[in-house]
Amino acid sequence: MAGWLVLIPFIILVLMNSPVRRIIKHAYFGLLLVFLSWQLGFTIFGSQRSLNLGNNSLAPWLKFQLNIDSLSVIVLAVISLAGLVSLILAQVLIKENRPRQHFLNLFTIAILGMNAVTMLEDVFSLYVFLEVTAVSSFVLIALQKNRDCLEASFKYLVMSSVATLLLLSGVALFILTCSGTSFAAISEGMAFAGTSPWIKVALGLFTCGLLIKSGMIPFHAWVPDAYAAASDPVSVLLAGAVTKVAGLYAILRLVIFVWGFSPVIEQTLLFVGALSVVGGALLALAQKDFKRMLAYSSISQLGYVLLGLGSGTMVGVAGAIFHFFNHTVFKSLLFVNAASFKQHTGSDDMEKLKGVSSVMPCSSITSLAGFFSGAGIPPFAGFWSKLLVILGLWEASRQGYAVIAILAGLLTMGYFLNLERKIFLGGESVEFKKHKVNNTIVWLEVTLALLTLLCGLFYPYLLEHFMLPAAASMLP
Amino acid sequence: MIEQSVINLFGIFGIFVILVFLVGIYCLLVTFNLVRAIIGIEIMTKAITLLLVLVGYVTGNSAFTQALVITLIVIEVAVIAVAGGIVISIFRIHGTIDTRKLRNLKG
């Protein structure tokens, strides 16, 4: 089962680039749609039966060391959700055949890389598949070949390569001290000699590398340019899947399963998380461009995940994982809104959005749903996940950080209110292009808005079946 | 757990590795030219390759680290190829690869 999630994208890619494609010319989109829906369905319905199957191998001669457990299930759902939204948006927005073929090729490789990152058990394979995801992201950002996206792609390339090199030096030091690179060998080595300076240096380098990849402050320089300059389907994929899986999921997996919660790790995570939450919110207040504001907002929300993780309690970690999932839903919704607004007004500038609610009522109302969930207003899902994080921080007697989280929630409300004020109360100051609203985008927005509302209303069910089992594996 | 001779060996070659890494970072930070930035990344990668081979020699399983080094080199080639492609595309659009003239994206 785990192996198929990695092999099927590879087979689709090879098939669609071989001479066979002339026969099944328009099937690329359909094949990917079926595959991602199957992945989503597997994580929601089938996961209860087939967790921890032991040796997840397809054939005796094919030795993939892949393992799906409760944390991987949630992240696989996140990847398939962001992938589906990005795929449908690309089908609507990219109209010519050639660019669509390019996009779908690289999209398949990105999905392959992220699926593999979710399921693997070895630190060096983590490096390999992080690079796979990163290379496909570089090319995806540079797809339109105009000034902004090439510059953003190069900046991302340089910072990602530096992060990779720091990660690799951590791996080399792990080989030195723990004589192996699999997760089991490293946790054994850490239990055996956890205080030697080699291991501390290795941990520090590794964490720095992963924090650069996840775009936390002070390593966030590539995030706004990459999100704003990329085309809309690519922005959805980046914000909803790549940054989170490549950076944050790796930190989650390593801290919960491999390294354990020592005070130094907790302190670092809390500090970086608090910096990101406050810094991201403050920088988002000053933005005039819609997608740049959403990028800084992403940095802020992902800081909440680090805060929840750093609290060290089960409630906090469950809240962090829940917020990981919620962020995908409402951020994808907001990016789809940005795409539909751009079709109407022609640019991403927020000044041009004045009074657009009279012309596009559906997009405006669903952007309200995204705003409520992001700012943490009940009964939307964002409220519960942020509440759990703050409760976890309080329980771990880190009241200072809990207060910072609450204050940053107010800042979040600030910049979102700014946006909604422009959309709803701006008055007709700009001539809007007479554009027929695309039905597919409307359906997509409504589905995502309903999803975030339902996740908020049914959150006890989600917590009990998905988040708490994942958080419970942190107990020894 | 790690003997004294290992630390001696590391003391000499470790300083060398750190030196090369710092040279790479200096090259990356100081340059105004995109191609030089890629050369800086390459120099840092050489330092990490040397570190991996060193660790393999010290712990004895050099076969394992050689496999890792080979994988690393393959991935590096892919990244350098894409970086070169991006630089050539930037040149085709702008006519320059000087970062002082490319300050389009702010913030």
Place this chain on the structure above:
Amino acid sequence: MTTRLLRSAVGLGITSAVLTLLMFRFKAPLAAVFELSVCSGLISVVFISTISLTQRVDRARLAVRRKERFGKFWYLPILLIIATIFLLGIELPAFNLALKTNISEVRDIIWNVRHLDLLGQMAILLAATLGVAMLFKQK
């Protein structure tokens, strides 16, 4: 400016060659051969082709730039000298593990044990190929 860049790229190739010799000394022959053929050969070719595709024919500024940039890359020859000293001078402490690298062991690890890394390498090579083909396409 262009000759300086070309010298940097060639210097990178020479650094790779020196690194190869160091790796031979550390009893890692397979990795050394790979590094020599790929980094010192392939990557230098990629760099030189990139530089020649992005150069501007601008003779007038070359002399001024040369004065400005003098001494920026003085470290490369010094690094070479240091590396040569390491090669010839330092006695590597003999570790009691009889270290004879079995070539078949490395081959076994790559092809039989770490299948997932193989899939990753194939995927990344496909990604780089498709990416470069897309980036070079002109409408």
